[in-house]
Amino acid sequence: MKNKSKQEELLKGSAWMTAGSIGSRLLGAVYTIPWVTWMGIHSNEANSLFAQGYNIYNLFLIVATAGIPAAVSRLVAQYNGENNCSMSRHLYRSGLYVALLMGIMSSFVMVSGASLMDNGDKDVIPVINSLAFAVLIMPTISVTRGYFQGYGLMAPSAISQFTEQFFRVAYMLGITFFIMEVIHGNWKNAVTQSTFAAFIGALSGLVVLIIALIKYRKILSINNAKSDKLGSTRKLMLKVVCQSIPFIIIESGITTYQLIDQYTFFSIMKLFRNISRYKLNVYYALFSFNANKLYMIIISIAMSIAATVIPILAMLKSKNDKRGIKTQIKNTQLLFLFIMVPTALGLYSVAQQIYTVFYKYDSLGIMVLEFSAFIALPLGMYTVNAAIMQGLSESKVMLKYLFIGILLKLIFQLPSIYFFQVFGPLLATGFSMIVVNLLILRYFYFNYDFKVL
Known part of the structure; x- marks a missing residue:
């Protein structure tokens, strides 16, 4: 019965997180249809500029936020498992202090260091600056989402995620239409305003979470903690930071790979071929933006499963329930395979139709999307497996594996680009x-007797 309830909890939580994640990802993909149309002949250049700015933004967003909700979620679930809910509430307040500090620091570095991150393209600087506003408040949003997830309340996170994306897309399309179709302005200004939309979306997501805190106040009882029985705020803040650091590095795995592509693709291609910057931007846009927008919808499913599994495993780990952990690993892997494999195959089978609808017909772009559909599977599996490792407090082992992966990526990057170019x-x-x-998977086998077959 206990295993069944945990399985139901995983399915229910994953359903909420999947709905919010896929909904926001779909919005983030569908907007490209009118956006690309309004950009006209500059669409691939605009996509390349957008992708370069967003890759840097995603890295700072992960540094400022990604480790915090996962760490808070894990610690809250752990404390709740130990019947120490007062510490969970105090942890949340301490996490807000960390979030505020991280937001200010990350936003400052983005603004002051934009010229050092432009990769030789000065047009990237205003895009980075516009995204710094969103980084300022996203940590507060993320730590609040982590707090809800620690209690198993996935709905507020999912709804705020969708709301954030909805208002971001609404502002982006509205301002792009005005600049490109009404005043016939510069496409670079339209891209900058489109990236500033992340701040508009973040504000709306924050409002949703504040409403949720009020709605669930009886469950969370935020104002009922007894300060005389709680630990030092400074110690809790230090614990949140220490717990967050491994999460930051691990969850930045996919973004790190994308940044390696951003800062090596152009130089490696120029090293072996005489090719213009315009053509390089077109090639870069094909895999880093055009295909990425679509296959990331698949990976978002894995992200939703990952967000659900961390607090469940953390609670089982705190009780040293190895049998329950093994069952949870099995359920998570089966859920991943059941959802992800058919979705990836589906994207591959309709790649031509989908790519044409979103970007117009391009034979090379379609082949890149078809190939990307299969690459999404190991990326999605990494997301889920990394979450399992973190839920089991095995961040050090996971960091070692990630560093091995990054090293292999760097070793194979040059010959792969030389022989296969955009692929x-x-x-x-x-x-x-x-x-x-x-x-x-080898680690799961030796430590939890998990068998793939």
Whole structure:
């Protein structure tokens, strides 16, 4: 009965997180249809500029936020498992202090260091600056989502995620239409305003979470903690930071791979071929933006499963329930395979139709999307497996595996791009991620008797 309830909890939580994640990802993909149309002949250049700015933004977002909700979620679930809910509430307040500090620091570095991250393209600087506003408040949003997830309340996180994306897309489309179709302005200004939309979306997501805190106040009882029985705020803040650091590095795995592509693809291609910057931007846009927007919808499913499994495993780990952990690993892997494999095959089978609808017909772009559909599987599996490792407090082992993967990515990046050009970065990513996943599955086998077959 206990295992059944945990399985139901996983399915219910994953359903909420999947709905919110896929809904927001779909919005994040569908907007490209009118957006690309309004950009006209500059669409691939605009996509390349957008992707370069967002890759840097995602890294700072992960540094400022990704470790915090996962760490808070894990610690809250752990304390609740120990019947120490007062500490969970105090942890949340301490996490807000950390979030505020991380937001300010990350936003400052983005603004002051934009010129050092432009990769030789000055047009990237205003895009990075516009995204710094969102980084300022996203940590607060993330720590609140982590707090809800620690209690198993996935709905507030899912709804705020969808709301955030909805208002981001609404502002983006509205301002792009005004600049490109009404005043016939510069496409670069339209891209900058489109990235600033992340701040508009973040504000709306924050409002939803504040409403949720009020709605669930009886469950959370935020104002009922007894301060005389709680630990030092400074110690709790230090614990949140220490717990967050491994999460930051591990959850930045996919973004790190994308940044390796961003800062190596152009130089490696120029090294072996005489090719213009415009053509390079077009090639880069094909795999880093056009295909990425679509196959990330698949990976978002894995992200939703990952967000659900961390607090469940953390609670089982605190009770040293090895049998329950083994069952949970099995359920998570089966859920991943049941959802992800058919979805990836579906994307591959309709790649031509989908790509044409979103971007217009392009034979090379369609082949890149078809290839990306299969690369999404090891990327999604990494997301789920990394979450399992973190839920089991095995961050050090996971960090070792990730570093092995990054090393393999760097080793194979040059020959992959030399022989396969635009497919090269995806090939190097897929191969290294497969190795990382095999290492993790091997760890599950030796430590929790988990068998793949």
